[in-house]
Amino acid sequence: MVNIVVFSGAGISAESGLKTFRDNDGLWHNYRIEDVATPQAFEANPQLVLDFYNHRQKEALAAEPNNAHYAIASLEEKHNVTIVTQNVDGLHEKSGSKNVIHLHGKLDWAQSINNPEHVLPLHGKPIELGNTCPNGFQLRPHIVWFGEQVINVEPALDAISKADKLLVVGTSLSVYPAAGFIEYAPTQCEKHLIALDIDEVPNGFNFIQGKASECVPKLIEPW
Numbered sequence: 427m428v429n430i431v432v433f434s435g436a437g438i439s440a441e442s443g444l445k446t447f448r449d450n451d452g453l454w455h456n457y458r459i460e461d462v463a464t465p466q467a468f469e470a471n472p473q474l475v476l477d478f479y480n481h482r483q484k485e486a487l488a489a490e491p492n493n494a495h496y497a498i499a500s501l502e503e504k505h506n507v508t509i510v511t512q513n514v515d516g517l518h519e520k521s522g523s524k525n526v527i528h529l530h531g532k533l534d535w536a537q538s539i540n541n542p543e544h545v546l547p548l549h550g551k552p553i554e555l556g557n558t559c560p561n562g563f564q565l566r567p568h569i570v571w572f573g574e575q576v577i578n579v580e581p582a583l584d585a586i587s588k589a590d591k592l593l594v595v596g597t598s599l600s601v602y603p604a605a606g607f608i609e610y611a612p613t614q615c616e617k618h619l620i621a622l623d624i625d626e627v628p629n630g631f632n633f634i635q636g637k638a639s640e641c642v643p644k645l646i647e648p649w
């Protein structure tokens with residue numbers, strides 16, 4: 427069995443109607459990271475931060491996976507597949523993928539402000555001020571904010587370091603440490619990168635420029 431790792435970013439969900447971060451009209455063109463995506467932002471204006479993520483949770487729940495997500499999910503029928511995603515939208519799971527490692531959290535989960543390991547599912551509900559964990563601490567989004575530790579690093583690096591094929595899709599590779607994880611792939615691993623655009627193609631990658639929903643199914647069809 428071939429070990430396949432898919433390393434995904436916001437671009438894979440763009441055709442499902444969810445905004446990316448750095449493309450034209452991306453989220454970080456309309457919001458300042460320091461206003462909504464840091465622990466300091468939550469301390470300064472928790473309502474603004476909750477509104478931002480509650481809205482994104484609603485959009486993600488309403489979104490449907492596209493052909494890129496579905497093609498990746500179907501790879502599991504024949505191969506040992508691990509998805510390492512920076513995405514928080516849950517669309518890989520919704521398309522049927524079973525083995526998904528989340529580096530930056532998930533919109534449909536909350537965590538205690540007192541302990542990031544105390545997480546619980548939201549079941550589609552928004553987080554309100556006054557919603558608390560069983561120990562009485564305010565809930566916040568289960569999202570890795572700037573300045574916080576990326577989660578699930580060990581299983582992600584373990585999978586990438588054993589990959590026979592690595593498909594990087596829909597990420598600008600500009601947020602570290604996550605972007606650096608792809609360097610853990612073995613030298614002999616077959617490496618592909620699909621994106622509309624990228625500043626710099628990392629060494630050893632076959633760059634396919636185009637839409638995820640078209641390029642992903644085409645690339646992996648013979649796998």
Ligand code: OAD
Binds near residue numbers: 435446512530620637
């Ligand atoms: P970015 O917005 O930085 O990059 C999106 C990438 O997807 C770009 O390379 C686009 O060219 C590409 N893209 C856009 N539409 C596409 C399409 N239809 N098909 C294929 N590619 C497409 O998003 P990420 O790299 O995911 O972190 O951003 C990384 C992290 O930055 C996110 O996880 C988030 C953000 O701050 C946190 O929130 C912690």
